[in-house]
Amino acid sequence: MARYVVDVMPKPEILDPQGKAVLGALPRLGFAGVSDVRQGKRFEIELEGEPSDALLEEVRAMGEKLLSNPVIEDFEVHLQGEPEGEFA
């Protein structure tokens, strides 16, 4: 069994109202020194078989076709437990 993580975030130039809402709420809860907050989605995808480049490519295709909107979002894929990859 292989478990991959797909992280989907708004593109940097895209307005992120959810992130701004959190940024605005934090000082009211006593948190200082926060310069920015961005909010996105996280998917855990469990697949049959062992981790492989082929499975990684398949999960990447899921990211492109279903899990992210390429117009306003970037995504990255990594094997759970490993560091995140580059967003694209």
Next chain:
Amino acid sequence: MARYVVDVMPKPEILDPQGKAVLGALPRLGFAGVSDVRQGKRFEIELEGEPSDALLEEVRAMGEKLLSNPVIEDFEVHLQGEPEGEFA
């Protein structure tokens, strides 16, 4: 500047309708071999100052007080670029 990631996921025993919706859609797009999908939230928190245990604790407190619902969600915090921590 320090950037931490807060990943928030539904507790394993909690129904995850969004994840189930994605699980159901994947075969219709030609993806086979997917045994489970879970969907959660991902926050990127940018703070003034350098990464430190104190900042990590502060971001963990944000996770508890604002970013997750402890009744139905678990969360983990890690410095961007490092592997994810344990969900709790």
